[in-house]
Amino acid sequence: MTQLSVNGHDYAVHGDVGTTLAETLRDELALTGTKVACAEGHCGACTVLVDGTPVLSCITLVHTVEGSEVTTIEGLRDHPLVDAFVRTDALQCGFCTPGQIVSAVALVSRTPDPSSDEIKHAMAGNICRCGAYPKIEEAIRTWRD
Amino acid sequence: MARLIRTEKEVEGRYEEVWIVVEEDALEQWPAGPRRIVGQPAARIDGRERATGQAVYTADLALPGMLHTAVLRSPHPRARVTHLDLAPALALPGVHAAIGPGDIPQLVDECNYQGVAVAAVCADTLAEARAAVRAIDARFDVLEPLLDPDEAVARGHLLAEPRVRSRGDVERGFADADVVVEAEFRTQVVLHNSLETHQAIVEWVGDGVDVNISTQYIWGIRDGVAEGLGLPPDKVRVVCHYMGGGFGSKNSPDDYTFIAAELARRTQRAVKCALTRREEHTAAGNRNATIQRLRIGARSDGTLTAMSGEFVNAVGWGGWSSSTEGPMQMLYACPNVSTTTHGAKLNLPPMKAFRAPGFVEGTFGLEALLDELAAKLDIDPLELRRLNHADQDEVEGRAYSGKNLLECYRRAEAHWNRRHEVRSRSTDVVKRGVGMASQIWYGGGGPPSYAWVRVGSDGRAAVVTAMQDIGTGTRTAMAQIAAEELGIPLDHVTVSLGDSARGPYAAISAGSSTTPSMGPAVRAAAADARRQIDEIAEQRGTPDAPLAEIVALLEDAQILGKGARGPNPTGMQVLTFGVQVVEVAVDVETGEVTVERVAAVHDVGRVINPLGASSQIEGGIIQGIGHTLSEERLHDRVTGRLLTTTLESYRMPTIADVPEIVSELVDEPDPHLTNLGSKGLGEPPIVPIAAAIANAIRDATGADVRRLPISREEMLRALREAAAREKERVGAPARV
Numbered sequence: 001m002t003q004l005s006v007n008g009h010d011y012a013v014h015g016d017v018g019t020t021l022a023e024t025l026r027d028e029l030a031l032t033g034t035k036v037a038c039a040e041g042h043c044g045a046c047t048v049l050v051d052g053t054p055v056l057s058c059i060t061l062v063h064t065v066e067g068s069e070v071t072t073i074e075g076l077r078d079h080p081l082v083d084a085f086v087r088t089d090a091l092q093c094g095f096c097t098p099g100q101i102v103s104a105v106a107l108v109s110r111t112p113d114p115s116s117d118e119i120k121h122a123m124a125g126n127i128c129r130c131g132a133y134p135k136i137e138e139a140i141r142t143w144r145d
Numbered sequence: 146m147a148r149l150i151r152t153e154k155e156v157e158g159r160y161e162e163v164w165i166v167v168e169e170d171a172l173e174q175w176p177a178g179p180r181r182i183v184g185q186p187a188a189r190i191d192g193r194e195r196a197t198g199q200a201v202y203t204a205d206l207a208l209p210g211m212l213h214t215a216v217l218r219s220p221h222p223r224a225r226v227t228h229l230d231l232a233p234a235l236a237l238p239g240v241h242a243a244i245g246p247g248d249i250p251q252l253v254d255e256c257n258y259q260g261v262a263v264a265a266v267c268a269d270t271l272a273e274a275r276a277a278v279r280a281i282d283a284r285f286d287v288l289e290p291l292l293d294p295d296e297a298v299a300r301g302h303l304l305a306e307p308r309v310r311s312r313g314d315v316e317r318g319f320a321d322a323d324v325v326v327e328a329e330f331r332t333q334v335v336l337h338n339s340l341e342t343h344q345a346i347v348e349w350v351g352d353g354v355d356v357n358i359s360t361q362y363i364w365g366i367r368d369g370v371a372e373g374l375g376l377p378p379d380k381v382r383v384v385c386h387y388m389g390g391g392f393g394s395k396n397s398p399d400d401y402t403f404i405a406a407e408l409a410r411r412t413q414r415a416v417k418c419a420l421t422r423r424e425e426h427t428a429a430g431n432r433n434a435t436i437q438r439l440r441i442g443a444r445s446d447g448t449l450t451a452m453s454g455e456f457v458n459a460v461g462w463g464g465w466s467s468s469t470e471g472p473m474q475m476l477y478a479c480p481n482v483s484t485t486t487h488g489a490k491l492n493l494p495p496m497k498a499f500r501a502p503g504f505v506e507g508t509f510g511l512e513a514l515l516d517e518l519a520a521k522l523d524i525d526p527l528e529l530r531r532l533n534h535a536d537q538d539e540v541e542g543r544a545y546s547g548k549n550l551l552e553c554y555r556r557a558e559a560h561w562n563r564r565h566e567v568r569s570r571s572t573d574v575v576k577r578g579v580g581m582a583s584q585i586w587y588g589g590g591g592p593p594s595y596a597w598v599r600v601g602s603d604g605r606a607a608v609v610t611a612m613q614d615i616g617t618g619t620r621t622a623m624a625q626i627a628a629e630e631l632g633i634p635l636d637h638v639t640v641s642l643g644d645s646a647r648g649p650y651a652a653i654s655a656g657s658s659t660t661p662s663m664g665p666a667v668r669a670a671a672a673d674a675r676r677q678i679d680e681i682a683e684q685r686g687t688p689d690a691p692l693a694e695i696v697a698l699l700e701d702a703q704i705l706g707k708g709a710r711g712p713n714p715t716g717m718q719v720l721t722f723g724v725q726v727v728e729v730a731v732d733v734e735t736g737e738v739t740v741e742r743v744a745a746v747h748d749v750g751r752v753i754n755p756l757g758a759s760s761q762i763e764g765g766i767i768q769g770i771g772h773t774l775s776e777e778r779l780h781d782r783v784t785g786r787l788l789t790t791t792l793e794s795y796r797m798p799t800i801a802d803v804p805e806i807v808s809e810l811v812d813e814p815d816p817h818l819t820n821l822g823s824k825g826l827g828e829p830p831i832v833p834i835a836a837a838i839a840n841a842i843r844d845a846t847g848a849d850v851r852r853l854p855i856s857r858e859e860m861l862r863a864l865r866e867a868a869a870r871e872k873e874r875v876g877a878p879a880r881v
Contacts, residue, residue, distance in 0.1 A: 018272075032205035033198015035389075037340040038422040042792035045340055073198040086192035089760045093616025094195025095204075095340040095389030101196060120801040127792065129340050129390050130616055131767030133800040135760060 002066045006031065007075030015062045022046045022057035025072060033073035033098045037127075044126035047099040048072045054106040073098035076105055081143050090139040092130030100126045104140050114140060152712040154591045155656070155719075165592045167711055172672055172820040175629075177751070177813055183629040184812070186756035190621045190640065191387075191614070200387040203359040204341050204419065208348060212241055214408060214418035215274035216401070217264040217281050218428060219256035222290035222492040222785030226254035226263060230282040234266050237280055239273030242266070242411045249407045251400040256285070258462045258494045259787055260427030262400045267408040267416050290492035290785040294436060294459035297489035304460050304488035310474055311483040312539070318451025318481030322442025326518045330437040330510035332835075332853045334459075334778040335771075336426055336795060337499055341389025343429050344419035345398070347405040353380030354406060358398070361391040361615050362653040367645050369398040374406060386643035391615050392768075393498035394430040396655055426790045430497025431778060434459040435469050437510035447524045447532045449479040456486040456507070463495030467503030472511045475720075476585045478535040492785055498655060500768065501828035504586050505835065509853060512582035512836030516843060526840065527554060527561050530583055530724075538718035546714050547815030547822070549748040550583065550722040556809055557581065560726040560744035564844065567728050571845065574734055577741075580840025581726045582833035588749060588825035589719030589818060590661030594710040595649035598627055598670040600678065602699035604692060605637045608670070612642045612651030612663055617827055618757035619659045623667045625753055626821070630671035632692055652710075657721065657825025660753060662710055665819035669708025677704050714817040721829045723747030725766070727837040728804075731845050733864055736857030740770055740804045740838060747808075749824040750815040758826055762808040765830030771798040773835040777854050847871070 002015030006029060013024050022039075025031045025048070034057055037045035041059035048057045049071035076082065081104050084090070091097040100123065107114055107122040114122065119140050128136065154163045179185055194200040231243040245264040246254040252262050264281055268274040291297055319325060345358040353376060360366050363383045371378040388395070405418035420429060436457040442450045456469040466488025473484055496502075519526040531554055537544050564579035571577045596610040608627050614620040624638040631638075642648065652662035675692075682688050682695045696704065713719055728742040745762050752758050775796040779788040789795040808830075814822025839850045848863035 026205075027207070030207075031198075032201065035198075035202075035204070035340070037342070037389075038792050040422065040791060040793075042422075043340065077197045082193065082196050085196045086188050089188060089192070089618075089756050091189070091192060091195055092618070092760060092764060093340070093388065093390040094192075094200060095202065097196050098198040124799045124801045127340070127797055127799060129338055129392075129768070129797065131764035131798070131803075132760060133767060133798075133803045134763050134806055136800060137803075 002063050004066065004070060005068070006070045007072060013062060017063070019062050020058055021048065021060040021062045021065055024062045025057060031072050031074050035095055035098060037095065044103065045096050045099040047102045047126065049102060049106060052106065052109065054103050073102055076101060079105055081105055081108065081139065084139040084143040088135045088139040088142065090132050090135035092132050096126060096128045100128065100136055108140065108143055150712060152592065155587055155589065165712065167592070167709055171711070172668065174814055174820055174822050180629055182625050182635050183753055184755065187621055187625055187635060187754050188756065189618055190624050195387065202341055202387045202389050203344050203346065203357050203385065204389065206346055206357055208346060208415035211346065211415040211417055212267040212269065212408065212412060213271040213274050214265055214267045214404060214416060215271065215278040216262050216404060216418070216424070217278050217283060218260045218262055218424065220259060221256060221285055221287050222259045223288040224256045224285040225288065226256065226283060227286045228282065228284040229254065229264060231264060233280040233282055234277035237273065237277045239269040240266055240277045241268060242408050243277065244407055249403050251403045257492055259785065260424065260494050262404065265404045265408065267412060292491055292493065292782065292785050294434065294457045294489040294491065297491055298457055298487045302490050304466055304490050308466065308486040310470060313481030315451045315453050315481045315483040319442045322450045323445040324518065324521050325440060325442045326514055326521060327440040328514055328517065328851055330439065330513065330851045332435045332506045332509060334434045335432045335499065335776045336778050337392040337394040337430060338425065338797060339390030339392060339394060342420040342422060342425045343395060343399065343401055344417065345402040345405050346415055346417040347402065347409045348415035349409055349413065353382065355382045355384065356402065357384045358402060359388040359395060360385050361395045361613060361655050363611055363613050363645050364650055365396060365653060366398050370402060370406070373398065373403055383645040384643060385613050388613060388615055392500050393502065393655055396498060396653060422792065423790045426795065427494055427787055431494060432499035432502065433461060433464070433496035435506045437469065437507065439510050439514050441514055441518050443518055443522060445522065447522055447529050449477055449533045451481040452479050454484045456484065458486065458488045459491055460488045461491055461493040461495040464497060469503045469507040471504050472507040472585060474540050475538065476511065476583060477533040478539060479533065493780065500765070500831050501586050504832050505772065508582065508584065508832050509835040509839065512833065513839045513851070516580065516840040517849060526581060530554065541718070543716055543718040546717040546719045546817040547750060548722055549811045549813050552811050553722060553724045553746040553748055556746045557724045557726050557744065563728070574732060576731045576733055576845040577728065578841045578845025579726060579728050580837050580842065580844050581724060582836035582840060584723035584725065584747065584829050584833040586657070586721050586829050586832050588657035588661065588721040588829060589713055590652060590658035590825060591713050592710040593650060594652045594662040594666045596663065596666040596670040596708050597649065598674045598706040600631070600674050600696055600704040602696050604633060604696050606631055606633060608638065608640045608667055609648045610642055610651045610663065611645045611648035612659065613654050614642065615654045617654070617659065617761060618754060619654070619663065621757060622660050622753040623663060626664050626667045627671040630668050631675055657827040657829065659825065661819065661824050664753065664821050664823055666708045666710040668820050670706045673708055674704045674706030677706065711819060717817055719818055719824070721747065721749050721824050723829050723833065725833045725837045727841045729838060729841040729845055731842055731860065733846060736860035736864070738774055738842060738855055738860055742805045743834070744807045745809070745830055747826065747829050748811040748813070749826045749829060750813065750818060751821055751823045752810050752812045753823060758810055759808050761826045762830040763806050765828070766806055766834050767798050767803055769831040769834030770802065772853065773838045774854055
């Protein structure tokens with residue numbers, strides 16, 4: 001068993017060798033807000049925070065984050081960035097959106113007023129095939145409005 | 146009264162005649178311009194569910210007892226299975242069933258493209274299913290694949306007879322021309338790469354099946370599954386509440402649905418079959434490559450006299466030969482046009498519709514060559530386009546139901562006039578320029594489509610229809626239309642969709658048809674409800690009382706309105722139009738092309754939601770920039786094996802690749818189209834972007850790029866060619 005804290009709740013999860021954090025979150029804890037789109041660390045859809053740092057949960061083995069504080073989109077529902085994404089229409093199909101918001105939360109917690117370049121640097125690992133990028137940038141720029 | 150009528154139905158340029166039942170009472174269109182709710186920007190009514198991860202996609206569903214599937218796919222472009230033993234897979238822990246060729250038609254032993262399904266296993270966990278597929282003893286006799294489209298055409302290895310379309314006298318037209326330009330253009334294979342991969346969960350319930358599936362067409366899945374399984378359509382229930390992108394690739398049930406259905410039948414459990422990202426790159430469809438050999442003739446005053454094209458669609462092993470010749474046939478007034486289109490059948494994965502199939506590719510060739518013509522004639526490219534504007538559809542001699550392309554050109558002038566300033570910002574190494582291209586595409590939608598509107602005593606309304614929202618924001622647009630017609634606030638309307646058992650037939654979300662097909666049905670249903678409420682008010686002697694006061698009398702009773710999509714205007718051509726102006730910077734040392742600014746002006750009739758519409762435009766342009774500059778599915782020229790099977794090797798745009806995008810819509814209702822005058826916007830923005838970029842590159846550097854993607858290699862090739870041409874031209878007088 002692996003001890004894990006997710007969104008402020010403590011869990012003992014199976015954590016067999018080879019089990020990823022994304023699998024544990026989605027399959028064992030039913031926290032399906034974290035999406036898996038490529039399962040090999042290329043697209044950013046599965047981004048979660050581990051002790052405040054964005055990580056790709058699809059290529060993070062769950063036993064390596066034992067004792068850490070994991071934050072998923074379910075733990076960020078009241079974050080102003082959620083309303084900013086909805087207000088600015090920064091999502092279309094929405095499949096990448098939880099990962100986008102988690103990455104953006106990590107950015108604004110370090111840099112509350114990010115420049116356009118800082119936004120592009122921090123968010124370039126999150127692919128949106130619908131191309132909501134201009135409005136994702138707007139959402140992050142205006143997240144405290 | 147219900148009327149049975151015969152009318153035309155168009156999806157992505159393909160017409161069919163259909164019988165439909167029309168029961169709508171005709172409604173006058175609203176006057177042009179923004180209204181109380183329709184035409185006002187609205188945030189998505191389901192935005193919060195999607196943003197917070199509460200929206201449940203097919204990928205998130207776990208049904209009780211559900212089994213997981215892995216599929217053995219051919220690793221070879223052409224091979225014969227000589228031996229297949231499923232026993233080692235069945236012996237592994239957690240495995241419930243395994244199927245192979247002969248069990249269902251979707252599993253084959255004659256493999257004609259890499260990724261075709263051969264066998265499948267279901268198990269308690271995905272890891273167990275994958276281990277079992279690896280254990281299958283499969284041997285292949287590898288055969289030589291046919292990969293070259295020109296060779297396939299020469300050998301007559303085609304999907305169908307070549308499509309020949311001709312009007313006027315092309316030879317005469319070219320003889321009358323003062324200037325003739327000709328060139329060969331090539332476009333590459335690109336992949337849809339919806340972030341939610343293709344997947345379905347199938348469960349047998351009683352004597353029917355429930356199908357949860359990521360799809361663009363609930364009713365098409367219902368009919369396709371019913372036909373494939375030999376069931377009456379009503380025994381197939383199809384559910385898709387949220388789906389993670391499709392772009393044309395999720396219109397049909399495909400192998401994964403039938404694999405899940407057969408494994409579910411054998412195990413009597415719910416079975417999920419989901420493609421991996423790598424399977425998505427081989428077996429989920431693609432935008433096929435094309436070769437276009439084009440010729441345009443014009444008089445010295447710019448009047449087009451003739452156009453001809455030979456098009457080869459490198460379709461792959463299946464699919465169809467899309468209308469790559471469409472833009473040449475339809476975009477300009479030209480009396481003499483002749484095109485021949487071949488669909489080459491190759492040992493490569495089958496194409497599927499991808500956001501304006503054919504027109505994206507064909508517009509690149511036509512509009513790039515038109516600018517070469519403009520340069521030869523020394524006529525401004527915008528003036529050349531205006532000069533050859535088509536006042537009526539020249540293919541079938543039909544009037545346009547509505548066309549505001551000249552107004553699009555007028556509004557584009559401000560952006561076009563920036564070119565002198567943009568060019569002046571060039572340096573020795575970085576050259577800047579501006580290019581433009583026009584857009585023509587379908588997007589009128591059509592019948593049949595139905596909606597119900599339910600109003601309760603709380604004054605709130607629910608739109609009920611079994612359509613899907615693939616991410617374009619149709620839920621929100623339908624709520625706006627119903628709220629407008631009923632005269633109630635937007636947040637008093639909910640939209641219930643996504644389930645064939647809980648709503649009437651709704652159109653496919655493809656061909657830019659959802660809003661123009663569904664919107665008029667929703668408005669008709671809301672008007673029907675409104676009429677009933679007015680009748681109640683009349684009987685109560687308070688005809689002018691507000692809706693809330695009337696329905697408050699209802700207690701548990703409900704008002705049910707129903708509406709149907711009426712026919713398209715008979716004998717008219719319903720199309721969308723637009724123009725895009727692009728600014729680029731080209732590093733002439735490295736060949737790197739950067740798109741710095743895109744201005745888009747489109748004409749899609751009445752705009753329901755300007756906020757969602759601008760998102761559609763931006764998304765189409767960004768996907769088009771990927772198509773133009775970075776995306777290409779590569780295969781080995783000898784073995785045919787696919788080389789780009791991950792999102793690392795297949796390069797899609799990120800937020801760092803996005804230029805400034807300025808968008809504008811003419812927002813003039815199409816006077817002949819439905820009770821709304823609205824057309825679709827999903828596809829038009831991706832149509833002209835590649836040509837506009839190529840034309841901006843010519844403006845910046847004088848180089849003619851003729852191949853997509855415009856990689857650094859292609860850019861440097863075009864620059865070398867331009868330099869050699871210049872040397873020839875400058876050097877010529879000395880030799881005299």
